[in-house]
């Protein structure tokens with residue numbers, strides 16, 4: 001098992017801000033979640049791949065059909081998610097066979113690629129937890145309820161974090177066993193149990209599809225890649 005890598009691709013959200021089940025909405029002609037699954041399936045270091053999908057029969061059917069159509073069906077296992085994102089990760093962890101490292105990725109980020117995954121697998125060696133991140137490029141201001149600026153915050157050392165995030169499996173499992181409060185990512189769980197998280201530089205193209213506008217932006221990004 002040494003150095004075996006497993007991946008959990010999350011696709012069990014409700015997509016409320018996108019107007020419903022965004023993981024199954026088409027991007028460049030294929031369901032959104034397939035883009036991320038493709039990137040993981042193309043990564044030789046990933047030995048096990050679990051896709052977390054909504055807990056209902058029609059989602060299961062849709063996911064299986066989409067995976068088979070993309071010739072990815074034999075490469076991954078499906079498991080039902082939970083109410084919160086972290087519950088879905090937890091279910092993914094339980095379904096993942098033995099492995100030393102785990103990569104967690106939101107399928108809502110379709111531009112993930114092999115290089116981003118491999119860079120995470122290198123970065124994780126430092127502390128046992130690593131997250132892709134981009135340095136803040138906008139100026140950060142704090143304002144009151146009246147929208148009047150009270151402060152301009154120094155930008156130095158500030159990063160926005162995305163997925164993929166990579167963990168030593170035992171550390172991630174310990175974090176999930178101990179942290180029950182709501183968090184938005186797994187790196188935060190590691191911080192809650194006083195673990196250390198290493199950031200590694202990502203790419204501004206690794207956007208998250210949250211709204212219908214993001215689908216339009218992603219279509220444009222893909223079209224410009226093709227030309």
Ligand code: CTP
Nearest residue numbers: 010011012013014015016017083084088107108
């Ligand atoms: N996710 C999940 N299980 C949940 C909630 C979220 O697997 N219970 C996944 C989503 O499918 C998505 C990722 O976590 O790939 C990031 O979540 P987000 O962008 O918030 O997606 P949704 O929760 O689906 O969207 P919304 O919050 O608008 O309902």
Ligand code: MG
Nearest residue numbers: 013014015085
């Ligand atoms: Mg959500």
